[in-house]
Amino acid sequence: MSSNIDVLLNAYSETALYRTPKKAVSLIRFGVIGYGYWGPNVVRNLQSLPGAEIVCVCDQNLDSRKRFHKAHPNVYVTADAKEVLSSPEIDAVAIVTPVWTHFELAKTALENDKHVFVEKPFTSNVAQAEQLITLAERKNLKIMVDHTFLFTGAVKKIKQLLQEGGLGKLYYYDSTRVNLGLFQHDINVVWDLAPHDLAIMDYLIERRPEALVATGQRHLNGFEDVAFITLYFPDNIIAHVNVNWLSPVKVRTTLIGGEKKMVVWNDLEADEKVKVYDRGVEITNREGLYELLVNYRSGDMWAPQLEQVEALRQELSAFVDCITNDRTPMNDGSAGLQVVKILEAVNKSLRKRGGLVYL
Ligand SMILES: NC(=O)c1ccc[n+]([C@@H]2O[C@H](COP(=O)([O-])OP(=O)(O)OC[C@H]3O[C@@H](n4cnc5c(N)ncnc54)[C@H](O)[C@@H]3O)[C@@H](O)[C@H]2O)c1
Secondary structure, eight states: OOOHHHHHHHHHHHHHHHHSOOOOTTOEEEEEEOOSSSHHHHHHHHHTOTTEEEEEEEOSOHHHHHHHHHHOTTSEEESOHHHHHHOTTOSEEEEOSOHHHHHHHHHHHHHTTOEEEEESSOOSSHHHHHHHHHHHHHHTOOEEEEOGGGGSHHHHHHHHHHHTTTTOSEEEEEEEEEEEOOOOSSSOHHHHHHHHHHHHHHHHHOSOOSEEEEEEEEOSSSSEEEEEEEEEOSTTOEEEEEEESEEEEEEEEEEEEESSOEEEEETTOSSOOEEEEEEEEEEEOOTTOOSOEEEEEEEEEEOOOOOOOOHHHHHHHHHHHHHHTTOOOTTSHHHHHHHHHHHHHHHHHHHTTSOOEEO
16 A cells, blocks of 8 residues: 555656656656665765756665655656656666676666666676676667766876876786675675776776685674785786675775886875875896895875865766767776676686686
8 A cells, every 4th residue: 555655756757757858958857766775866966966866866765765855846756667768758777786687687777778878887797797798789778877086186196107108018907995894785795896996997997807716704694794805917917805794993095006117096185195106126137146136215205286176076077078969988888897807707706605706
């Protein structure tokens, strides 16, 4: 039986979706599915973007709909995703629901000629990701996978340092991404937290890993809640990612070591998130001497100025731009697929208690 709020919201809904004014030129009309933890951030940013308009928000959960309705009384809200996915008033759908729902929702959206902004990780497996990419290509629709960190000032600065050769030859990427919870009910800690690092690495390193080893353990709800992943890249680059839902403290620290300089990125710092150290090791083997000469270089540290922007806003703005100007997002379906490929391989390695899996 419908509750009062449902009656209220549905009564409102019957007319509102079709009262949406005719589309202005270059205004992308969005439907957002999922208004749990992350959905409100997507909604808030879309609402403030000049080229976007939210026509409808959908959540199966009554409390979420109430919360949305209280904050945005003039925007249509529904419990039924089909309404969003089939509405002729909607150009693009933002899917902000748990990963196991991404494929069906994105597929239906694409089949109904909607562009898709979908949360990380893109899909639950490689086959689903490939199917969505093919469908989007066939229909000339855009897919953007929410790899939010690519749009942060920190990642942009580190990318610039790498591109300018400031760090020299890259040696390693080492990330610690741990906190207490939030336990997910459908995925392990790797699928929850590691997509951030995998997407960042794909963007920064510009080479694909050749193999990986993953170890982890399940303690509470049947999914790994602590995991360690090692990825082997070409050119002797190695990466390590430590993800953990059972850490007493939150840590978001990444070390990136290069031949010339090294970066410490602490994402929890309010200022000076990125520090560049002019430190390193030089090894020489002088002629006639059989011993290696090891010199440690310990120079200055500097904290570069970072762009102060909300990454999600930049990302959604880029998505609107890609739709409007027919451009391919840098975090498109293929970028999402690459992350899912690695996540699948991680699960394989976890099952083998750290067996080497080639990619
Ligand atoms: N980019 C980031 O930094 C970031 C941060 C957090 C979460 N996420 C991603 O966002 C997604 C959602 O995570 P969350 O933490 O917000 O989850 P959540 O459980 O808090 O919220 C999901 C919401 O979706 C609703 N929902 C689920 N299936 C639905 C359906 N078929 N139709 C309508 N509503 C439905 C649920 O009722 C719930 O309110 C996940 O893929 C997660 O990985 C991304």
